[in-house]
Amino acid sequence: MVAQSNIVVDGAALWSDLMETAQFGATAKGGICRLALSGEDAKVRAWFKSTCEALGCVVSCDSMGNQFARRMGEEDGLAPIMIGSHLDTQPTGGKFDGILGVMGGIAVLRALRDAGLSTRHPIEIINWTNEEGARFTPPMLASGVFGGVFTQEFAQSRADRAGVRLGEALEEIGYVGAEVCGEHPAAAYFELHIEQGPVLEAEQRTIGVVQGVQGMRWYNVTVKGQDAHAGTTPMTMRSDALWGAARMIDAVHQVAMDHAPDGLGTVGIIDCLPGSSNVVPGEVQFTVDLRHPSDSVLEKMEEKFRQCMNYLATQCGVEMDITPTWVSAAVHFDPLCVECVRESAQALGYSLRDIVSGAGHDAVYVAQVAPTAMIFVPCWKGISHNEAESAEPEHVTAGANVLLHAILAADARLDA
Numbered sequence: 001m002v003a004q005s006n007i008v009v010d011g012a013a014l015w016s017d018l019m020e021t022a023q024f025g026a027t028a029k030g031g032i033c034r035l036a037l038s039g040e041d042a043k044v045r046a047w048f049k050s051t052c053e054a055l056g057c058v059v060s061c062d063s064m065g066n067q068f069a070r071r072m073g074e075e076d077g078l079a080p081i082m083i084g085s086h087l088d089t090q091p092t093g094g095k096f097d098g099i100l101g102v103m104g105g106i107a108v109l110r111a112l113r114d115a116g117l118s119t120r121h122p123i124e125i126i127n128w129t130n131e132e133g134a135r136f137t138p139p140m141l142a143s144g145v146f147g148g149v150f151t152q153e154f155a156q157s158r159a160d161r162a163g164v165r166l167g168e169a170l171e172e173i174g175y176v177g178a179e180v181c182g183e184h185p186a187a188a189y190f191e192l193h194i195e196q197g198p199v200l201e202a203e204q205r206t207i208g209v210v211q212g213v214q215g216m217r218w219y220n221v222t223v224k225g226q227d228a229h230a231g232t233t234p235m236t237m238r239s240d241a242l243w244g245a246a247r248m249i250d251a252v253h254q255v256a257m258d259h260a261p262d263g264l265g266t267v268g269i270i271d272c273l274p275g276s277s278n279v280v281p282g283e284v285q286f287t288v289d290l291r292h293p294s295d296s297v298l299e300k301m302e303e304k305f306r307q308c309m310n311y312l313a314t315q316c317g318v319e320m321d322i323t324p325t326w327v328s329a330a331v332h333f334d335p336l337c338v339e340c341v342r343e344s345a346q347a348l349g350y351s352l353r354d355i356v357s358g359a360g361h362d363a364v365y366v367a368q369v370a371p372t373a374m375i376f377v378p379c380w381k382g383i384s385h386n387e388a389e390s391a392e393p394e395h396v397t398a399g400a401n402v403l404l405h406a407i408l409a410a411d412a413r414l415d416a
């Protein structure tokens with residue numbers, strides 16, 4: 001038995017796996033186009049299967065085409081500790097989003113094999129089907145079925161732009177497994193991912209200990225005034241919908257700033273009618289996106305936002321209406337799993353910070369049914385969903401090392 005603290009992943013082999021599989025769907029600009037269940041996806045799936053089998057795993061898939069590579073545990077009847085992410089990409093995707101989480105799992109199994117180390121729990125690497133939502137919407141479709149968020153009927157009936165249903169595409173590439181998606185046991189789930197944001201890079205930190213995913217609320221705001229001649233209507237006699245909206249948009253920014261640094265407020269779309277330079281605008285619609293890691297704080301932000309909108313409507317002499325369009329509750333990852341990540345990063349001497357994910361990941365839905373945590377590493381300028389997506393080899397290696405030690409810590413602590 002090797003002392004666990006000495007084990008590290010083979011960073012060069014991990015990087016080589018990332019670069020080798022990047023050839024499946026490689027684009028001229030150095031990215032990847034590997035849409036879910038495409039021919040290129042079938043190729044990387046076959047690579048995943050043969051690579052994991054060479055590491056001694058048994059590889060299977062479930063009824064949503066999710067691939068499971070299983071390494072036996074000493075107490076093989078225990079539910080597996082899972083490592084996962086996705087191998088599908090956006091049409092102009094990069095080499096790291098999702099792929100790092102799967103290749104990081106392979107790096108962990110390789111390190112365990114090389115160290116001659118067994119674990120109590122079986123360990124499984126998962127490649128989730130259609131995370132990106134680029135070919136079949138919505139995103140995180142198969143992990144969503146696994147987590148009980150979507151029914152399989154719903155997921156398999158999603159069609160791409162050519163009218164091909166996900167169920168048909170699964171059959172075509174031979175990935176309809178006998179096991180019903182969601183019936184797979186799970187002791188815990190860990191996902192390594194690039195941050196897809198600029199914070200770690202800006203603070204020069206190597207590891208993000210992900211606490212969860214922030215809550216999000218969307219609204220449409222309609223402001224109604226009165227169309228009027230820009231030259232003949234005195235300022236005091238106007239009902240200017242765009243002036244009202246401008247002050248309201250400023251208030252959205254202020255509500256977020258009052259809840260800094262975690263509160264976020266964005267107005268991304270404005271429609272102004274009638275849209276003529278010499279007409280006082282009579283109607284404006286704009287969208288509002290409010291986010292915060294805590295649902296109770298987000299509720300307070302919404303209250304303040306509504307108060308401000310009502311106050312400013314009166315002040316500006318316009319009518320105002322708010323329609324909520326989407327709500328996504330905050331997700332809090334499992335305290336024990338998060339602790340396994342934090343302690344591993346600390347023990348390995350990496351600089352770290354707590355972070356909340358601003359993007360969706362398979363882990364969000366898996367967290368509904370299994371104790372879950374995520375590890376973030378920096379990516380260049382925070383850019384992703386882009387062929388220019390890039391990460392430093394030492395950060396990639398560091399993330400996989402934290403993943404390895406978090407798995408070992410969870411193996412010791414869970415079901416103990």
Ligand SMILES: [Zn+2]
Nearest residue numbers: 097098131361
């Ligand atoms: Zn991803």
